[in-house]
Amino acid sequence: MLYSDLDQLYRKPFFSLLQQSRAVHDEHWTDSSVQLCTLLSIKTGGCSEDCSYCAQSARYHTGVEAERLMEKDEIMERAHAAQKSGSTRFCMGAAWRGVRAGTKRFESVLEIVREVAALDMEVCVTLGELGEEEAGALHQAGVTAYNHNIDTSPENYPNIVTTHSFQDRLKTIRHVQDAGMSVCCGGILGLGETVEDRLRMLEVISEFNPPPESIPINALMPMPGTPLEGSKAVDAFELARMIAVTRIAVPGARVRLSAGRTRLTDEAQALCFFAGANSIFYGDKLLTAANPEVQHDVALLEKLDLKAKESNRNAPAPSLIPDQPLSPTPK
Numbered sequence: 001m002l003y004s005d006l007d008q009l010y011r012k013p014f015f016s017l018l019q020q021s022r023a024v025h026d027e028h029w030t031d032s033s034v035q036l037c038t039l040l041s042i043k044t045g046g047c048s049e050d051c052s053y054c055a056q057s058a059r060y061h062t063g064v065e066a067e068r069l070m071e072k073d074e075i076m077e078r079a080h081a082a083q084k085s086g087s088t089r090f091c092m093g094a095a096w097r098g099v100r101a102g103t104k105r106f107e108s109v110l111e112i113v114r115e116v117a118a119l120d121m122e123v124c125v126t127l128g129e130l131g132e133e134e135a136g137a138l139h140q141a142g143v144t145a146y147n148h149n150i151d152t153s154p155e156n157y158p159n160i161v162t163t164h165s166f167q168d169r170l171k172t173i174r175h176v177q178d179a180g181m182s183v184c185c186g187g188i189l190g191l192g193e194t195v196e197d198r199l200r201m202l203e204v205i206s207e208f209n210p211p212p213e214s215i216p217i218n219a220l221m222p223m224p225g226t227p228l229e230g231s232k233a234v235d236a237f238e239l240a241r242m243i244a245v246t247r248i249a250v251p252g253a254r255v256r257l258s259a260g261r262t263r264l265t266d267e268a269q270a271l272c273f274f275a276g277a278n279s280i281f282y283g284d285k286l287l288t289a290a291n292p293e294v295q296h297d298v299a300l301l302e303k304l305d306l307k308a309k310e311s312n313r314n315a316p317a318p319s320l321i322p323d324q325p326l327s328p329t330p331k
């Protein structure tokens with residue numbers, strides 16, 4: 001969707017915007033289900049990159065220690081536990097700039113993916129930059145979706161990260177699409193960006209062809225020791241507005257109310273679900289930061305008459321929209 005259209009939507013009176021996004025939501029999503037995704041940091045800290053929001057960058061003194069890749073047995077224990085608690089998607093994150101085929105580390109990840117995939121959960125990984133070969137191998141091993149966020153507008157990106165570029169992010173996303181995996185791509189609110197930046201970010205994501213399967217909207221968790229530790233909390237109404245515009249711009253995507261829910265009231269979360277959010281991270285921890293307790297989320301979903309989405313490993317990735325250019329474009 002064009003920036004001017006997104007801007008027009010964003011500036012609508014709050015209730016008209018929510019009414020419109022709710023109508024779009026009801027048209028595309030008939031079963032009021034919420035996707036429950038459990039995150040696990042399989043390789044924590046010590047990252048070479050300088051993303052200024054991230055507790056795992058080696059450049060900042062955040063108290064997060066650099067760890068080795070977690071053992072497969074421990075990961076499987078966590079995956080079983082996630083499944084038992086009702087989660088249907090298991091998302092493994094690694095604090096790496098990227099991965100390379102032929103390395104021991106990549107081979108270990110492929111082995112882990114094969115085992116998790118056998119549990120019949122949707123498998124998502126977020127490992128940083130990928131080339132064509134790595135994307136194909138991950139797909140082959142059983143990854144259903146790859147998370148790679150663009151985080152903010154192309155214009156603001158260099159203010160947030162200097163060790164890789166916005167174009168690098170788009171290239172990886174292209175490789176994920178070419179390999180036939182679903183793309184999970186979103187961003188963060190609260191990095192000091194303008195509303196224009198937020199909508200530019202959404203303009204880029206909403207023009208992806210094939211479209212993203214899921215769009216995580218994170219509210220910054222200000223991590224001690226990072227350059228953004230003192231950032232102001234994201235306003236819940238601005239968050240709901242952004243979710244509503246995202247729902248209208250990409251009706252078929254799961255819009256995930258992601259990091260930052262511990263700082264939202266139940267009522268604010270309900271507003272975000274009404275606006276069109278239909279996915280959450282579920283489990284007491286994100287990667288290094290806190291998330292609401294499972295019991296609390298179960299009770300909240302029950303109060304709102306929302307049910308958990310079933311796992312569907314066999315759902316195809318979103319298809320190309322005919323007569324529209326590929327996006328991101330091949331480089």
Ligand code: SAM
Binds near residue numbers: 053094149186188222
């Ligand atoms: N290293 C990989 C990468 O950068 O793509 C994967 C892990 S990285 C932690 C995944 C995403 O988590 C980031 O792109 C960002 O959107 C989100 N994230 C990281 N730290 C955050 C924070 N403090 N608050 C909110 N979101 C955060």
Ligand code: DTB
Binds near residue numbers: 258
């Ligand atoms: C996404 O968009 N948010 C998740 C997931 N994708 C990998 C990560 C949130 C991280 C929050 C900060 C932390 O736990 O360190």
Ligand code: SF4
Binds near residue numbers: 049094095128
């Ligand atoms: Fe590394 Fe990812 Fe954190 Fe950036 S967001 S510092 S690439 S783990």
